[in-house]
Amino acid sequence: MTTLLVCSAGGHLQQMWALHSRFGLVDDPVWVTFDTPQARSLLAGQDVVYTPYVAPRDIPNSVRVARIATALIRERDIDRVISTGASVAVSVMVPARARGITCHYIESAARSDGPSLSGRMVSRLPGVNLYTQYPAWTGGRWHYAGSVFDGYRAGPAIAGAPYTPGSVVVTLGTIAPHGFRRAVERLLLTLPNDADVFWQTGVTDVSGLGIDANINVPSHELAARIAEADLVVAHSGTGSALTAMDAGKCAVLLPRLAAHGEHIDDHQLQIAGELDRRGLAIRCAVDDLEPSVFAAAMSSSVIAGVAAPSFGLLRDEL
Numbered sequence: 001m002t003t004l005l006v007c008s009a010g011g012h013l014q015q016m017w018a019l020h021s022r023f024g025l026v027d028d029p030v031w032v033t034f035d036t037p038q039a040r041s042l043l044a045g046q047d048v049v050y051t052p053y054v055a056p057r058d059i060p061n062s063v064r065v066a067r068i069a070t071a072l073i074r075e076r077d078i079d080r081v082i083s084t085g086a087s088v089a090v091s092v093m094v095p096a097r098a099r100g101i102t103c104h105y106i107e108s109a110a111r112s113d114g115p116s117l118s119g120r121m122v123s124r125l126p127g128v129n130l131y132t133q134y135p136a137w138t139g140g141r142w143h144y145a146g147s148v149f150d151g152y153r154a155g156p157a158i159a160g161a162p163y164t165p166g167s168v169v170v171t172l173g174t175i176a177p178h179g180f181r182r183a184v185e186r187l188l189l190t191l192p193n194d195a196d197v198f199w200q201t202g203v204t205d206v207s208g209l210g211i212d213a214n215i216n217v218p219s220h221e222l223a224a225r226i227a228e229a230d231l232v233v234a235h236s237g238t239g240s241a242l243t244a245m246d247a248g249k250c251a252v253l254l255p256r257l258a259a260h261g262e263h264i265d266d267h268q269l270q271i272a273g274e275l276d277r278r279g280l281a282i283r284c285a286v287d288d289l290e291p292s293v294f295a296a297a298m299s300s301s302v303i304a305g306v307a308a309p310s311f312g313l314l315r316d317e318l
Contacts, residue, residue, distance in 0.1 A: 006083040009034040011238030022311040041218035065091035110271040129314040150308035154279030155301030165231035171200040173237040179204035236268035250300035
């Protein structure tokens with residue numbers, strides 16, 4: 001059985017990486033994702049097919065990916081597709097279901113109160129197995145089989161943690177075309193002037209702000225920097241949060257808001273709220289950033305590697 005693991009880069013890829021060992025796969029899978037430094041780093045040594053980047057609601061590139069998927073399915077004898085979203089899932093599952101291939105769609109952990117647009121589109125395809133990572137909104141065809149957060153729990157308070165950070169990692173993800181300049185400007189006002197700050201800014205316009213910005217950073221490099229930092233501040237993307245949690249860090253999560261043009265909707269409020277509720281991160285509005293928030297994050301910890309149960313994929317539906 002040859003399985004395609006399909007996902008967008010960023011948080012969707014980070015979730016698939018965290019979950020794939022829980023699927024009980026017998027043979028090595030084939031990965032399908034965007035060609036980014038994160039993907040190249042995280043999937044080194046894996047069998048990967050890279051596709052063009054598909055922005056949210058990007059119909060032309062969605063069609064291009066569907067053509068790539070059609071050829072891949074024919075050439076590689078694919079008989080199962082598993083996806084953690086987003087729009088690339090639709091592009092691959094349409095031709096896969098047309099050929100009777102079993103498909104499993106796992107909605108992002110960022111969606112705590114209902115499916116995304118991609119999830120709603122995939123749910124219209126007959127025979128796709130649908131999963132939510134939150135028991136609260138199971139029902140109909142949506143099933144709960146586990147969560148990417150099952151492998152983490154809140155750790156003990158850190159005695160003697162600094163009140164003022166000496167080293168900071170700020171990571172704003174890579175989603176295009178949405179920047180997060182509002183966060184950078186606020187951080188420049190609230191972080192200590194003498195702090196050593198590593199900035200991963202994605203497509204955010206930081207012109208005139210006087211910072212040394214890094215657009216994309218390989219996964220292994222970002223993880224290493226986060227592990228060494230006193231403080232991690234991130235946009236409320238699932239991938240950024242998981243990277244911080246893997247390093248035992250309780251990050252300060254800043255939700256992007258659609259009203260400011262920082263994302264297509266406000267789902268980052270959901271992920272930040274859920275992780276704050278679990279004690280795995282601190283949710284903070286950009287305008288509420290202050291030194292006491294940083295101190296609270298630095299005095300908290302996360303335990304990663306908690307034994308998680310298998311992710312129970314449903315029986316194959318044709």
